Amino acid sequence: xxxxxxxxxxxxxxxxxxxxxxxMAKGEFSISKFSIGDDEIDYGLYNKDHPxxxxxxxxxxxxxxxxxxxxxxxxxxxxxxxxxxRQDLLYLPTIKLNxxxxxxxxxxxxxxxxxxxxxTVIPGTSTTTAKSLEADLGSDKSIINSGxxxxxxxxxxxxxxxxxxxxxxxxxxxxxxxxxxxxLADNNFLVxxxxxxxxxxxxxxxGSDFSNNTAKSEAILSVTMTDGVASSTxxxxxxxxxxxxxxxxxxxxxxxxxxxxxSTTYSAINGPRASFTAISVTLSDNIAQSDYESFGRLAxxxxxxxxxxxxDSILYVKGASTQVTLQLPVRIIKISA
Numbered sequence: 001x002x003x004x005x006x007x008x009x010x011x012x013x014x015x016x017x018x019x020x021x022x023x024m025a026k027g028e029f030s031i032s033k034f035s036i037g038d039d040e041i042d043y044g045l046y047n048k049d050h051p052x053x054x055x056x057x058x059x060x061x062x063x064x065x066x067x068x069x070x071x072x073x074x075x076x077x078x079x080x081x082x083x084x085x086r087q088d089l090l091y092l093p094t095i096k097l098n099x100x101x102x103x104x105x106x107x108x109x110x111x112x113x114x115x116x117x118x119x120t121v122i123p124g125t126s127t128t129t130a131k132s133l134e135a136d137l138g139s140d141k142s143i144i145n146s147g148x149x150x151x152x153x154x155x156x157x158x159x160x161x162x163x164x165x166x167x168x169x170x171x172x173x174x175x176x177x178x179x180x181x182x183x184l185a186d187n188n189f190l191v192x193x194x195x196x197x198x199x200x201x202x203x204x205x206x207g208s209d210f211s212n213n214t215a216k217s218e219a220i221l222s223v224t225m226t227d228g229v230a231s232s233t234x235x236x237x238x239x240x241x242x243x244x245x246x247x248x249x250x251x252x253x254x255x256x257x258x259x260x261x262x263s264t265t266y267s268a269i270n271g272p273r274a275s276f277t278a279i280s281v282t283l284s285d286n287i288a289q290s291d292y293e294s295f296g297r298l299a300x301x302x303x304x305x306x307x308x309x310x311x312d313s314i315l316y317v318k319g320a321s322t323q324v325t326l327q328l329p330v331r332i333i334k335i336s337a
Contacts, residue, residue: 036081040066082323086182091161091168091272093184095317095324098268098276101210102221104156108142110302110331112312113155116145117283117334122306129308129335136304146283149202149225155279156221157317158250159186159324160269167271169254170263174272186247186275186319190231194313195241197287197332201228202280203245210276211251212263219252219266223278240316247275247319274322279315283332287311292334299336307336 016024023029041064050056084092099106105113116130134140144153161168161178168174179185191201202225212219228243250273255262264270289309292298296311310333317326 038081040064089182089184091178093159093179093274093319093322093324094162094269095157095159095319095322095326096162096268097326097328098156098158100268101156101219101266103153103223104221105144105153106141107329108137112142112329112331114143115281115283115330115332116143117287117332118145120335120337122335129333132304132306132335133302133308133333136302136306138303144280146281148280152280154202154223154225155315155328156223157189157277157279157326158267158269158273159247159275159319159322160250160273161271162269163271166261166264169261170252170267170269170272171254175250175253175274178272179274184274184322185249186277186321186324188244188320189247189275189277190233190242190318190320191228191245191279192237192240192242192316192318193281194239195284196239196291197284197311197313198281199284200282201243201245202226202282203228203243204248204276204278206246206248208246208248208278209251210248212253212255212266213251217255217257217262219263221266225278225280237316244320245277245279247277250274250276275319277317279317279328281315281330287332289337296332302333308333309336310334 016029020029041061043061045060045064046058047060048057097107098104107113114133116128116133118128118130121128122132130140130143130145133143137143140153144155160170168178189203191203193201205224205226208223210219210221214220228245231242231244233242250267250269252263252267252273261270267273292309292311296309298309299307300310301307310331312329312331315328315330317328318324
């Protein structure tokens with residue numbers, strides 16, 4: 001990997017990917033779309049208070065070296081820029097993990113959400129991985145049971161306009177004006193997962209609900225999980241596949257109680273909310289002990305004395321309409337043999 005010195009001039013370094021070269025060799029190459037990324041740019045370098053005037057506001061950004069282009073798919077662009085056909089968008093939604101509501105799973109102090117493989121137990125007992133891990137962590141808030149479609153924990157995700165000062169507020173009117181009227185609500189989410197470790201992805205059915213239309217303005221999270229639908233969308237990541245799951249309208253709205261917005265007690269979004277979804281997973285039956293040895297770690301403690309084997313992985317979540325993305329670190333874990 002190398003950087004190209006642009007010395008104040010904008011340089012576009014472009015190469016064909018390996019696939020593009022094959023198409024060109026066959027005489028079938030044509031450009032139908034291109035992607036742009038700004039991974040190298042630190043927008044904090046923009047200095048609108050520069051003493052020499054506006055010509056110098058973005059000088060440091062313009063002089064930032066850019067990465068040399070590579071031929072591999074997605075080798076340079078990790079966070080691509082997005083294209084929206086509308087020209088009247090005042091705000092764009094973000095995507096956040098909700099760790100506040102109901103049975104939503106939380107990220108552990110180790111920075112992961114645990115996926116418990118309960119196929120093994122502590123020798124001589126009936127204690128499963130999930131129960132043992134709950135005792136070691138002091139809580140079950142970060143633990144999801146593989147294949148659980150019932151009332152257990154799940155990963156809960158929200159999208160919406162999240163602002164530090166909560167302006168505009170998350171009212172139904174602002175949801176209509178800033179989200180629904182400009183088509184920024186995701187009716188589906190794409191979840192990409194490593195097929196070596198995961199057999200399937202579950203998401204909420206269309207009857208699931210997240211709302212605070214109650215007498216005490218408390219939010220109610222009611223989710224029934226159903227299998228996601230396999231997607232033909234290319235993940236461009238080796239051994240990964242994708243599944244489509246439902247996204248539903250977030251009906252948690254602003255409630256003013258003494259200048260305090262009560263809705264943020266349950267929601268991770270501080271502003272007009274768009275969609276929500278939930279994720280649970282089913283582990284593959286083909287994960288062998290040798291996989292834990294080759295791709296994970298063995299006989300590790302997680303806050304107690306019991307030892308576990310685990311494999312770390314990433315789930316990628318993308319809004320089908322907005323293209324907002326979220327990476328979720330998960331830890332597949334089982335009691336050591």
